[in-house]
Amino acid sequence: MNRIETSIDKVKDDIRNFYKPDLYHFVVINAVDLGEKIEVQWFFCEYANPSNIIAFCVQINPDEEIPSIRDIVESSWVAEAELVDLMNIKIQNTAKGFVLEPDFESGPLRKKK
Amino acid sequence: MKLNSFRKKSPWILHYNAGSCNGCDIEILACLAPKYDIERFGIINTGNPKQSDVLLVTGPVTKRSRERLVEIYAQMPEPKVVVSCGACACTGGVFRGMYNCEGGIDQYIPVDVYVCGCGSRPEQIIDGVIEALAILEKKTKDLEQSIRLKKEPVKEDTQLNRRDIAAEIKEIA
Amino acid sequence: MYALIISLFILPVAVSVLVLILPKNLSRILVIASAAILSVISFYLLVSIEEPFHFGVSHYMNEVVSVADILLLLYFGSVAIRKKSWLVGLLTVLQFGALLYLLKIIPEEYQAQFTVDKLSVFMFLLINVISGIISIFSLQYIDGEDCSAFRKKYFLSILFWFIAVMNIIVSSDNMECFFLFFELTTLASFLFIGFRKDEISGKNALTALWMNQIGGLAILGAIFFIIHNGYGTATFSNLLAHSSVPGILLPLALLCVAALVKGAQMPFSKWLLGAMVAPTPVSALLHSSTMVKIAPFIILRLSPALKGTPVASVVIAMTGFVFVAAAIGALSQDNFKRILAHSTIALLALMIMMAAVGTPVTIIAALTLVFFHGLSKCMLFLNAGILERIFHFKQTSDMDKLAETGPFTSLVISIGFMSLLLPPFGAFMGKWFGIESLGVLAINQKMLGAFVIVAIACGGAILSLLYFKVLGLLIARTGDHDGVKFEKTKPLYSATISILLGLIILSVLSYPFLMSHYFVPVASQTLSLPIEVTIYGWKLHVGAMALPVVPLLIAFLLLPITIITATFIRFKNVDRVKEYACGEKTNYSFSSFYFATDRATPYFSVIGILFFITLIVVSIL
Amino acid sequence: MIKYFTMKTFFKAILNLFKKPVTIKYPFEQTFIPDDYRGMIGFNENLCIWCRRCEMACPPGAIVFSQAMDGKQTYHFNRAVCIYCSECVRACPKEGAIFQTNVPAKCALKEENINNGWNILYGEALMSRAAYAAEKKRLAAEKAAAIKTEMEKKEAKS
Amino acid sequence: MGKQYEIPLGAQHISLLEPLHFKFTTENEKIVDTVANVYYVHRGIEQACCSKFKFRQVSFVVGRVCGLCSVSHTTAYSQVAEKLIKIEVPRRAKYLRMLVIELDRIHSHLLCLSHVAENSGFEALFMKTMQYREFAMELLEAVCGNRIQYDFSIVGGVARDLKPEVGKMILERLKIFKPQLDELVDIYQNNWTLSLKNKGVGLITKEDALRLNVVGPFARATGLAADVRNEYDDLLPWKEVGFEMVLDKAGDVHARNMVRLRELYVSMRIIENIINGLPESALVTETKTFPDGEAVARLEAPRGELFYYAKGNKTQILERLKIKAPTFSNIPAMVEAFKGNEYGSAPAIIASYDPCLSCTSR
Amino acid sequence: MKDILIPVLLILLAPAIGGLVYGFERIVKARMQRRTGPPLLQPFYDFLKLADKRKMIVHSTHAFLGIMHFVSLWFALAVLLLGGDLILVIFLHLLSTSLLILAGYSTRSIFSHLGANRTAISILCYEPVLILIAVSAFMLTGSFDTSSIFNYGASLLFKMPLAFVALLMVLPIKLKKSPFDIAEGHQEITGGVELEFSGIFYEAIYIAKWLDCVFCYTLAYLFGANDPLLGMGLVLFVFLFINGLDNSSARVNYKQMLKFSLVVALPIAFINLLITILFLQL
């Protein structure tokens, strides 16, 4: 697993420069609650060398809005919608209520304070 | 086995997956398959609540399934029995206490037979359904009797039932 | 007798003048009264006329007719100039030339211009009763029209004038006279269609004009050939008398062309479809009792001569084709009136076909169809008017709430559609007779018979599909409401509709009676053949055909009662549940199948033209 | 179109009519169950050392020990909660104290109140244990206090 | 109103095993638009796995993410957990894991195929496939002690050994199964009505597959060579036991059926090889360490790539567990592939995705 | 007297016979799938059970139309068995089907609607073919009455085998058997028109299905009418054929069905008609 640390402003450009549909496979977006911060990880892997898993990692504050990569990787909308509900974070152009009932407030995967 | 006495009934089943892991669902499917062939007992998987007698539910009832489950249950005409299939439908099983599920379907609709196991073997499901057949027969009788004796029967089947029985009583009186 | 018949001609004309001048209330009373009187007269005629009744008015009439012809053509010419339509102009010029030539060669001898036989009376009844009802309906309808008070009167005026023309046309024997009134109906339809005075109306009116003018031209042609070839005078009775002369086929074919044009058979269906832009009573009028019914009337008139000729074969084949094509065309429609119009074309094809086959049974079938189609279509079109005026929609897709908002209208429309589709209603009887008697036809004309049977079988099935589409929308409802409260419409509306509904149900129930006492005599006189009607076992034998009466009677009871009961019935002590929607609670939108069959229309037109050409070619050969 | 008539499956289906069905007659004849089928969990009170490791290991919480005031523990097992994972057996330090049979669990009827009953029992069991622990603590404290007072008394004496 | 029908499919519908809801907008039964709601089965397993359960228990819980490839889930989880506690699994355990995964694949693929047949309206074929599938269930019961929910892989190795007589039984049953599989291939390939229903239906091209990141047989049926078994030699030695990639080009329902069927031959060969060459070693590597650090693991479940991410914090309880199921990756493509098809084919298309939403929504 | 008695008995017993046929069909189907299947009397158990259920309807119109579907179907069958006019019988059957279709449309239930749509389409598929067959029979026997087919000298089967082929092609549509069970399409529209009926009201639909069985097999019997043995043989053959087909084919979609019927079945019926007209006529 190759971690590529980047920042919230740059991550979208990084992914745009990196992602080639016929070379890389988009796996999933994950987020981990680190307490103060939340780490968001975009996982890709290479079709040719599959052991090579690339993760773009960004640490954000819980109330920051994360850019959506839907225009780069079309199929990322499911992962984004899920993260919004489960982590209670904001992602550009993504509404709540896909995974959980729309009235479910707190993100269950966040650490309880 | 007094199965022959139940044979005069024809339970049609409706299967609803209220958020299970599919394990028990495929076993229900296996029951329909040639090896177990529950059509021997006149069972048809109708897929239509309005023509079903037995509701086979799997899964611990997730929040989103809840309303659908109740809706489907309400659309089934009495007499009906509910069989919960598998540990998670009976009690929530391993999912007990997870935030989005409710721990057993009997929190929402009355369950008559609990089939244990995770996943329950087809044999267990058949046993459960046969058990349900007996209950179904009893419920049918209760219903008839209640109409004849003009009194309220089967306590446990909640308001839904009571209302229509009241209507029938009125008709006779 | 004479006086009565003449009164059928004069009275509507008088009314048509009077409504123009009388104040509104008086003219209302006048209209209602005259509608009633006309109906009574035609009913009386039905009972009383046994033998064909020939009469002529004074021989000035011939001159009057000629002058009127010329005036009419001059008017058409002015229309052509005003609207800058070269087509109309061309046809008018052609007609003018032909007419002038004819006037020169027509031998100057007195002849009876009119014949009133049972067929005419049959048409009288249909025309006067149904048009009467429509005129009463239009009293209310035209009130809501957005136009000047005079034009409202004017509308009623044309309507009555039209009734008079129709009455004359079905009783005229002289073809010159027939031509005049034929073109007068054309004129009437032109005025009606153009009534709303907008662009589309104008265009469609013009289309109706030139298309029908072709029919007129064909009639002139027929007259020309009759006289030119020396078959005597240009009258129907003379034509029928000469039916065995070989060269007679050409005039027959030309008259058939006139009929087919009036009957809006493809490719001339366009004018009838275009007529939808007129106020709805006009559609009702054109579709049910008048105008298009001239087509089966002509063919019925000619059927003794036509029977068995190649011309008849072509007409049969053509109508068989039109039956299917119009049915297919109807499938793509969404507008209520257009659906009705297409189905009219299809059913007209069926009627013409039946009439052209010309065996006793098919004639009876044709008459049955004409009769029941008139009633049903009238009712349906009037309802289309009600839908526009009271419920404010025209598309069928909006009808899915009708069972709740307008239970009565929806019930009536359902019955109307069923009467076009299902046993035991008249239209079904026509179809059924058709199949059974075409079986007989196939014995003589093998290929044709086979082809037409396929056409009827397929066309019938397609039409059922079409009607199901509409019926399905009509019957949709959510849940029960306690008791059925009929919606409030205007009294005149509900009165006319109720009368029609009553008539339909009554005539369906009395069908065996109607058949033996009404259709059979008409048919036998038309063919001048005695047709035997006997009841043997549980079957009614008509000529060579046997009708199982008992099953039919039970079917009579089954269907209408089912539909009516289904609307009113409320099961007691039965619980209501919601519809199944996979356990979900959201609402879903509905619609029915649609078919993009309108793409095929150009091809249909081409085939239709080919048929017309064949018709002429065959008659010459 | 031609293929339509050359359907092998069609004739196979017809031939199947003359073959014996493969259906087993289950409720009338028992089916084969392997010896190591993961069925009901058995418990041998005599061997148990009451360490509660099985309870600890059980993912869904199908095992619960309640405790009487005299310290005697009772083993409770709910067959409708159990997922038959045999983790309890693996966790048990004493071979044979808890073991897995190859008998599939019977279905339960409404009367058994298998879900709510278990919830209640579970709560009660925890309470009983808490009560026992509290009691034990109280006793210990009492004892300690007694010892203390005794000591103090002794001290005071001396 | 207009020409469009909205047809719901699900949550409860006979053609669905699982609650998922599609709303098809159709014109004359031709699908023009699809909306999917796939999160009926969300139970909150990820959260429970990092709060309620100890990391050793988690392998039983993740098995219940889904009953169809429960062994893939437990194995993938075990792998990631083993990485976190830094142990190497004994060779015999690896082989046994592969054995059960392949047996599971056989039953899962056959189930999917039968479901496609059923949803295509071919009841007899459904029955036949289910009948032939039973052998896999019986073998799994013999190997793992349960027909579904094998609970076979545990952290550090496997829960039970393969008895020699069971190994023999497996080989025998496979011999019986081979002609049956040939028969099935024949029917799925050649039945005319079935091909009417399946060929050219639910089409996803290779470009779409790349664009939408499709995985599993779904991807392989388009010609996209994506099979984790081809890749991870260090965790499970697939190549050793004779794995071969199965590819097809068409990308329609029929191609998916064929890919699944042909994979069964591969699975059978792998199972034979495993049993014939089963190495001797311990079953479990014991250790007392607690998970720490981050790790990912990928595994080819019957429906495609399973991806586990775990993070430990040196306690019994994990910090984070992320499960990415194969169907999860396929959902965007699933929704697209309906467009332009008949509604009548929709159930068959759904079945051919082999959707398993219980792990998608967890 | 005897002529009447047998048909009347048949008519009265039609539901019972239909039930038995239906039960037998279920067993045969199970056997073809190598299952044991339900007992022979299973349809009657179903019947008894349905009568016991709580009465629930969507609305009265819907329920009533369902019942009338059954009544009118029985009536159509009666006319057929009493030797009535074949065309009339076909139209009466259409009438009963149309009541079912209307019932389907009368609810606001999607699947019911779809089922009604599809049933309407399937009418388009089989009705013309049946009419053509009837007309061919007329060409041979000179009468549309079924009784005349019985009195006709030879078996229709040998005179017009193509008609029989056409009949074989449309019967699965009518009986809602695979590959043409689109009107029911269990996995697609969960029964279609039947969907919203329950309990005693579903019973009407259920028995109507049995009657349909009798209706269709009677049509098949007509092809061997003057030789009861041949007739029975034909019925058996049709039975096996339809069930064999049912168990060896997937469901096609309605467009394919329409195409099949219009391009294959209808022309075959038409050719048969032509042959009958051109070569065989009296």
Ligand code: SF4
């Ligand atoms: S009981 Fe177990 S196998 Fe059955 S559905 Fe629930 S978790 Fe799955």
Ligand code: SF4
């Ligand atoms: S009591 Fe009233 S609100 Fe409640 S279910 Fe009955 S009708 Fe509805």
Ligand code: SF4
């Ligand atoms: S209670 Fe329900 S069924 Fe009754 S009128 Fe109101 S909406 Fe309709």
Ligand code: SF4
């Ligand atoms: S680890 Fe568990 S069993 Fe061992 S002493 Fe602690 S609580 Fe008891």
Ligand code: SF4
């Ligand atoms: S088998 Fe598993 S679930 Fe059952 S009691 Fe033991 S540990 Fe608990």
Ligand code: SF4
């Ligand atoms: S782990 Fe074994 S010894 Fe300990 S309490 Fe449980 S059964 Fe008894």
Ligand code: SF4
């Ligand atoms: S992909 Fe499907 S079968 Fe596999 S684990 Fe997920 S839900 Fe289960």
